[in-house]
Amino acid sequence: MTTVEERTGPGGRGVSEEVLRGFFREMLLIRRFEEKVEDRFRAGELPGFLHVAIGQEASATGTCAALTREDVIASTHRAHGHAIAKGTPVERIMAELYGKLEGCSHGYGGSMHLYDLEVGNLGANAVVGGGLPGIVGAALAFQMRGEKRVAVAFLGDGATNTGTFHESMNLAQLWKVPAVFALENNGWAESTPASQQLPLPVEELGKRALAYGMKLIEADGQDVEAVYLAMLAARDYAVSGKGPVLLHLRTHRLTGHYVGDPQVYRDKKALEEERETKDPVRLLGARLDIGDDEFAAIDAEVTAEVEAAVEFAKAGTDPAPEDALKYVYA
Amino acid sequence: MPELTYREAVRDALGKALRDDESVFIMGEDIAEMGGSMAVTQGLLDEFGPGRVRNTPISEMAIVGSGIGAAIQGMRPIVEIMYEDFLTISMEQLVNQAAKHRTMSGGQVSVPLTIRTQGGAGWSPGAQHAQQVEAWFVHVPGLKVVFASTPEDVRGLLWSAIYDDNPVVFFEHRTLYPIKGEVPEELEPIPLGKARIHREGGDVTVVATGRLVHEALEAAEMAEGEGISVEVVDPRTLLPLDEETIVGSVRKTTRCVTAHEAVTRGGFGAELTAVIQHGAFDWLDAPIERVGAKFAPLPFAPGMEQWAVPHADDVLDAIRRTVART
Numbered sequence: 001m002t003t004v005e006e007r008t009g010p011g012g013r014g015v016s017e018e019v020l021r022g023f024f025r026e027m028l029l030i031r032r033f034e035e036k037v038e039d040r041f042r043a044g045e046l047p048g049f050l051h052v053a054i055g056q057e058a059s060a061t062g063t064c065a066a067l068t069r070e071d072v073i074a075s076t077h078r079a080h081g082h083a084i085a086k087g088t089p090v091e092r093i094m095a096e097l098y099g100k101l102e103g104c105s106h107g108y109g110g111s112m113h114l115y116d117l118e119v120g121n122l123g124a125n126a127v128v129g130g131g132l133p134g135i136v137g138a139a140l141a142f143q144m145r146g147e148k149r150v151a152v153a154f155l156g157d158g159a160t161n162t163g164t165f166h167e168s169m170n171l172a173q174l175w176k177v178p179a180v181f182a183l184e185n186n187g188w189a190e191s192t193p194a195s196q197q198l199p200l201p202v203e204e205l206g207k208r209a210l211a212y213g214m215k216l217i218e219a220d221g222q223d224v225e226a227v228y229l230a231m232l233a234a235r236d237y238a239v240s241g242k243g244p245v246l247l248h249l250r251t252h253r254l255t256g257h258y259v260g261d262p263q264v265y266r267d268k269k270a271l272e273e274e275r276e277t278k279d280p281v282r283l284l285g286a287r288l289d290i291g292d293d294e295f296a297a298i299d300a301e302v303t304a305e306v307e308a309a310v311e312f313a314k315a316g317t318d319p320a321p322e323d324a325l326k327y328v329y330a
Numbered sequence: 331m332p333e334l335t336y337r338e339a340v341r342d343a344l345g346k347a348l349r350d351d352e353s354v355f356i357m358g359e360d361i362a363e364m365g366g367s368m369a370v371t372q373g374l375l376d377e378f379g380p381g382r383v384r385n386t387p388i389s390e391m392a393i394v395g396s397g398i399g400a401a402i403q404g405m406r407p408i409v410e411i412m413y414e415d416f417l418t419i420s421m422e423q424l425v426n427q428a429a430k431h432r433t434m435s436g437g438q439v440s441v442p443l444t445i446r447t448q449g450g451a452g453w454s455p456g457a458q459h460a461q462q463v464e465a466w467f468v469h470v471p472g473l474k475v476v477f478a479s480t481p482e483d484v485r486g487l488l489w490s491a492i493y494d495d496n497p498v499v500f501f502e503h504r505t506l507y508p509i510k511g512e513v514p515e516e517l518e519p520i521p522l523g524k525a526r527i528h529r530e531g532g533d534v535t536v537v538a539t540g541r542l543v544h545e546a547l548e549a550a551e552m553a554e555g556e557g558i559s560v561e562v563v564d565p566r567t568l569l570p571l572d573e574e575t576i577v578g579s580v581r582k583t584t585r586c587v588t589a590h591e592a593v594t595r596g597g598f599g600a601e602l603t604a605v606i607q608h609g610a611f612d613w614l615d616a617p618i619e620r621v622g623a624k625f626a627p628l629p630f631a632p633g634m635e636q637w638a639v640p641h642a643d644d645v646l647d648a649i650r651r652t653v654a655r656t
Contacts, residue, residue, distance in 0.1 A: 106436025115435035127426050133395020141403035167392035327437040328471050330495035
């Protein structure tokens with residue numbers, strides 16, 4: 001395993017422009033994927049219900065880029081970006097949302113249960129905090145076998161109020177397992193704002209690590225380079241045997257809790273302002289000085305990829321109804 | 331054949347699995363130096379060390395949940411929940427995570443996790459250290475549920491649970507730990523889903539689990555003195571259930587009593603009754619009788635506790651009732 005310094009140049013700063021452009025493309029792909037998902041859901045093509053993470057793309061891309069294929073993640077109900085960033089092809093995720101056999105969970109999971117073991121995605125979880133203890137156990141397995149791998153649990157600020165969060169943080173630190181708790185703090189637990197669910201100021205949520213003596217690393221979740229470097233540092237720390245890390249990423253959910261959420265609880269003007277100033281795709285585009293023509297070219301490419309994913313999904317195979325029983329037991 | 335206590339039989343299976351297989355480890359509250367609150371894991375720390383015999387914090391969600399995560403990564407963890415009452419705390423991990431990962435992933439994930447736990451009345455612990463909750467888990471697709479009643483069974487079934495690729499909730503009964511029984515020289519795995527006929531009889535079948543297997547055998551002896559021939563069947567695995575053996579027995583005897591220590595209402599006897607009436611409807615000569623605890627949280631005072639849970643005479647009364655029907 002290379003160190004942060006080796007991967008990012010002297011001083012540990014300065015991700016190359018080429019790498020950042022790669023991030024930009026992936027973040028735009030996630031954005032277009034989720035916009036398409038919203039569109040197809042409204043068109044009535046997608047069963048169930050969906051949560052998109054528009055505004056949180058830098059967190060998905062920056063964290064997963066710092067991981068190896070052998071590292072594992074567990075995601076949340078807001079999972080599309082994590083699944084794409086960890087390496088599952090978009091057509092297999094789209095096929096899952098259409099409930100097809102070709103989907104990454106073969107039609108058994110849906111949006112909130114995207115799995116792909118081949119790339120180390122242990123599954124998205126629809127119970128807030130539900131995936132955290134499992135990540136401690138995965139990290140324990142790596143530790144017991146002496147494998148230089150890290151297990152990453154994504155969670156939101158809402159999950160930091162669950163019992164599993166506290167039990168998992170405590171146990172992970174006690175046993176110093178190579179786990180990273182990637183806290184995507186968007187300041188909302190569904191419709192409930194930080195002020196009504198957190199006894200700390202939202203910006204200070206990382207302090208919860210201190211209660212367990214756990215290493216805290218913080219980064220601006222809208223800045224993909226900062227996220228990437230922070231995750232590299234967290235990974236290095238965890239696999240070196242020093243113990244787990246709480247990676248606190250302050251981010252912004254620029255849409256509702258679920259697709260179709262009228263967000264009656266949200267100040268419309270503040271949301272508009274957040275969209276103007278906190279959009280991670282726009283922020284990175286400005287930083288890289290991506291002009292209209294170049295943007296249009298990248299956009300056309302990722303949009304075509306998403307369209308192809310929809311075509312792939314629609315042409316997919318419906319599972320036989322009686323196959324509902326196929327995987328109940330191993 | 332050597333003789334072991336039920337407690338030693340559990341320990342024997344754990345020790346052998348730990349000895350044979352690097353992927354096996356055990357964790358739970360007080361299981362290391364103290365050897366477990368029931369002294370089941372005594373000596374294992376000395377032989378296998380703290381890396382594989384792990385004391386945990388009092389964190390039932392994390393105990394079961396980290397077991398799930400390690401199992402998915404190729405380990406075969408055996409976790410201990412000190413009292414089955416405390417399974418309630420880990421319920422979300424058991425029901426939403428362990429049981430569902432395989433289906434939710436479309437078959438990509440398997441969870442070879444064993445959750446050992448124990449409970450049972452008879453020593454006045456009060457309402458939060460002795461209830462019998464096995465029936466709850468029989469309602470959950472994706473779990474397997476075992477309840478062993480003898481030293482031989484507990485050893486062979488635990489081995490099969492450890493090497494099953496599914497999450498298995500493994501119930502032991504507190505008052506059975508000291509009982510002795512013959513076991514094969516070498517550990518013989520007992521397949522999950524196979525009932526055991528403890529005693530053959532022609533007039534009535536008693537399907538009993540856990541402590542009530544022994545109460546049923548005692549009741550059968552007493553019934554024999556009254557000229558009633560009783561067959562006693564222990565399903566041993568509640569999920570999957572050996573319906574063939576159970577239904578076959580009732581077709582032969584034409585009468586049936588179910589017996590467990592858990593409260594009767596919604597207990598495992600209800601499921602047994604449904605299975606038996608469907609499979610043996612044309613053979614039945616009497617309504618199926620159910621024996622279980624009375625419908626109350628377990629009271630503390632010994633007199634109340636003993637009155638609330640069933641014993642051999644309760645099974646005998648049920649046998650008499652069903653035989654009396656013409």
